[in-house]
Amino acid sequence: MSKITKTMTEQETRKDRFRILVSIDGSEEAYQSLRYAAKMGNGVDADIVLLYVRPIDQGLRSGGLQVRIARENMLDWGLELPGIKYLKKGYEILLDMGAAGDDWHEHNYHSNVDGDPLGDNKIEYINKEGKVIVLKLKVATDIATGILEQWELGPYDLIILGASGRSRGIAKNLWNPAVAEKVATHAQCSVLVARELDIGHGHLICTDGSEKSLETVRKDAYLASRCECPVSIISVALDVESKEEAKTFVETARKELAAMDIEVVNAIACVGTPVDKIIDAGTDYSVIVLSDSGKKGLKRLLLGSVATKVLQEAYTSVMVVR
Amino acid sequence: MFNPRLTKDPLEKRLKLRRLRVMSGFSPDLFREKAVAVGSHLNLIYFWDKKWFYVAMLVGTLMLQLPLPDGLSQEGLVVLTMSVVATILFVTEPVPLPTVALMIICAQVLLLGIDSTNVAKSLMTDSVLFIMGSLMLAVAVVKQKLDKRIAWWLVRITGTRTSRICFGISVTSGLLASFIGEHTVAAMMLPVGITLITLTSDDPKKVRNLAAVLLLSIAYGCSIAGIGTPSGGARNAIMIGYWKEFFFDPTNSETYRFIIDYMKWMMFAYPIFLLQLPFVTFILFKTFRPEYQDMSRAVVKLRAQVEKEGAMKRADWMAIFLFFLILIGWITVSSNIGMGTVAVLGASAFLIAGLVRWEDINSGVNWGVVLLYAAAISLGVEMKNSGAALWVAEHFLALLAPLGADEGFGLWAAVSVLTTIVTNTMSNGAAVAVLGPIVLKVAVAAQESPIIIGFITAISSAFAYLTVVGTPACTIVYASGYLKTTDFLNVGWKMVLFSTILMLLIAMVYWPFLGV
Structure with missing residues (x-):
């Protein structure tokens, strides 16, 4: 009982904090997005959680001998679990950037997971002002599930993870979505899928005039001002006649941002296929920002959305805002 | 390596970010509403994750409806169907694999009508x-x-x-x-x-x-x-x-x-x-x-x-x-x-x-x-x-x-x-x-x-x-x-x-x- 109330209050206090979940897999891409996360989460009101998801050790595939036997044997030799090195390297990057300090308090936590001898482990670093950096080594059946489960423990404002390569064909994606797509579709918070994520080139926000996209504009305004990134707006009209309409959409968004004290660098209204135009324009920016499609359930599964397609085919990083 | 610039912001900036957070709709209460929203389409994700199970069951049902091919007994068709369904489940793993084993045992009794003691006997060799x-x-x-x-x-x-x-x-x-x-x-x-x-x-x-x-x-x-x-x-x-x-x-x-x-x-x-x-x-x-x-x-x-x-x-x-x-x-x-x-x-x-x-x-x-x-x-x-x-x-x-x-x-x-x-x-x-x-x-x-x-x-x-x-x-x-x-x-x-x-x-x- 006390444990539940504890987590409840913990989650209560987390609401006011800006919490970023960064998925680390040892790739350069992941460390680059960690640097971005560090910049975005540099205030005292922001927490950064580094997550490495390790596949669960299960024995059905290993011919009936549980992998735990091999794992226990490895530990007996004094070998570390996979992932610890990657998380430590991530922490060193944060130290180098000054986003973490040597004098922070360190706590270690461990929780048991069914079917795995070692379970989840995390190291939490807290400074005097309550800013938290967490290194978490999590066990899950697959990486996407692990990231989504971690969100449930959060909650988080933003998940950052590396892209899993460009477009693999619609059928394949629908049937067996890659990690990034799966997380971007199922997560209940904003997801940034990093592709050579650099800091300098600002955000490009897509709007279609709907209330939902205006909400995206407002939310990204917050995210962009966290990392002090310049903001631009794009709206794509399907045909020439509705170009005026697109212009008004851009204008509305600009006003919305002006009300929040944020200046728009470029305001683009153009005609064409939304997905292609957005991807082309996006090459000049660090991040393309889109709202999650309004479609729910089966419709979303079958029809997909502009957001999903841009996510799969863009050359730059893409953020789906919720 | 401690850099105060990054962890201690000027008060002004902090207040601005705070104001933006509220304006932008990252307001605290949203989390709860969204958490409820997860539930409503969680069922679908659950269904989708198990898609191969339903595919396998569908294939099985269809196969049992087929007219008996030449040279195959009714019993043979049932066993063949069980093998096909089991193979699909082995390969795609929508359910834990031992479940397939349990299903095979049940199907032998229910679909083939073999005496359950005999099925049990055939398990241990x-x-x-x-x-x-x-x-x-x-x-x-x-x-x-x-x-x-x-x-x-x-x-x-x-x-x-x-x-x-x-x-x-x-x-x-x-x-x-x-x-x-x-x-x-x-x-x-x-x-x-x-x-x-x-x-x-x-x-x-x-x-x-x-x-x-x-x-x-x-x-x-x-x-x-x-x-x-x-x-x-x-x-x-x-x-x-x-x-x-x-x-x-x-x-x-x-x-x-x-x-x-x-x-x-x-x-x-x-x-x-x-x-x-x-x-x-x-x-x-x-x-x-x-x-x-x-x-x-x-x-x-x-x-x-x-x-x-x-x-x-x-x-x-x-x-x-x-x-x-x-x-x-x-x-x-x-x-x-x-x-x-x-x-x-x-x-x-x-x-x-x-x-x-x-x-x-x-x-x-x-x-x-x-x-x-x-x-x-x-x-x-x-x-x-x-x-x-x-x-x-x-x-x-x-x-x-x-x-x-x-x-x-x-x-x-x-x-x-x-x-x-x-x-x-x-x-x-x-x-x-x-x-x-x-x-x-x-x-x-x-x-x-x-x-x-x-x-x-x-x-x-x-x-x-x-x-x-x-x-x-x-x-x-x-x-x-x-x-x-x-x-x-x-x-x-x-x-x-x-x-x-x-x-x-x-x-x-x-x-x-x-x-x-």
Whole structure:
């Protein structure tokens, strides 16, 4: 009982904090997005959680001998679990950037997971002002599930993870979505899928005039001002006649941002296929920002959305805002 | 390294961000609303995750509605449907695999109307007992911590050159795995491999290729050895069981040749393993080109580490003694009392000697696998009894006839390719359990020797070098976290190609001398 109330209050206090979940897999891409996360989460009101998801050790595939036997044997030799090195390297990057300090308090936590001898482990670093950096080594059946489960423990404002390569064909994606797509579709918070994520080139926000996209504009305004990134707006009209309409959409968004004290660098209204135009324009920016499609359930599964397609085919990083 | 600029903001900026947070709709209450919203389409995700289960059930229902094809009894159709559904579930894994085993048991009673006691009886055979016993033995052997001793011997003999170490690892892993099963040896040798890697460099990126070569030497060394003796893997015991079940008739002395004992199996298969050994190292080195040609630093440190263990203790000698006793038991008496009995006897001996705790065995063995094999073998026998196996075999042959692959060498190659494909998608024991009845009936229909076709299936089932899940050894070394799934693909296809050619050559040139 006390444990539940504890987590409840913990989650209560987390609401006011800006919490970023960064998925680390040892790739350069992941460390680059960690640097971005560090910049975005540099205030005292922001927490950064580094997550490495390790596949669960299960024995059905290993011919009936549980992998735990091999794992226990490895530990007996004094070998570390996979992932610890990657998380430590991530922490060193944060130290180098000054986003973490040597004098922070360190706590270690461990929780048991069914079917795995070692379970989840995390190291939490807290400074005097309550800013938290967490290194978490999590066990899950697959990486996407692990990231989504971690969100449930959060909650988080933003998940950052590396892209899993460009477009693999619609059928394949629908049937067996890659990690990034799966997380971007199922997560209940904003997801940034990093592709050579650099800091300098600002955000490009897509709007279609709907209330939902205006909400995206407002939310990204917050995210962009966290990392002090310049903001631009794009709206794509399907045909020439509705170009005026697109212009008004851009204008509305600009006003919305002006009300929040944020200046728009470029305001683009153009005609064409939304997905292609957005991807082309996006090459000049660090991040393309889109709202999650309004479609729910089966419709979303079958029809997909502009957001999903841009996510799969863009050359730059893409953020789906919720 | 502490930089106050980044952690202490000017108050003004902090207030602005705070205001923006509220304005932008990142307001606290949203979280709760959204958490509720998850629930509403969680059901769909749940459904989608299990999609293959529904596909399999749909396929099953449709198949049962089909008009009875020529030459297939109603019973045969039901068994065939069960096999197809089980295969889909084996490959796609929408539900935990032991569930499939439970479903097979239930379907035999509910759909085929077999008496439940008889179904229960068909689950336990000597092969299943052997699988169970050898898994218990595997845990017992790994728990003896003889791996440090083995590592010590290994580096003393091989010296410090990377290529020689890798070859040494493959040979050691292989020789051991051919007798006690690949998973056992993979679990024992994995720490040796990783220790050598971490002692060479702390940065995984600098030793990527070295790690691939070392760890795959273990995995493939174990995999190729699993075919060497009947105790090398579950699939061998399953095939031996099928031969006996399908062709052995106590009243007919002609059929005695279908009883394959330990030595006979070794004469057929051991040379293939030995010939493959040098090529494993060769192929791995050609594919990955490790960063370090010499590992003296790592070897010296490893030597220091393992020498701390001190001299061999009495328990160590006892374990080795028991191990050889079991080996002798398999070679000499297993044809009389059954391989399963020897394995179970061995496991009891380790427990009696106090060398392993029951709790370790209990948590180290995945009992679901035992259940799975039991159900798969029982279904395989049902395939034979209902005539479904023969029906599939005849159609398979008719399909191969235009390609000229319905007899002789062409048929061997076709069976080998089929097994290789199936084994890469599911565990190799399951592949043999599913395919065994069919290929043996193919042999009968094509008037080929069931022994040769059986061996080709059992041996080809080891060619699962392409995927992580293909063989137990691959799954275990993958748990180290040093390998990518693509590594298995990159080198695996070369291994598959080479192994297939070698096996077919042996089948053509060497096996006829053994009189089959």
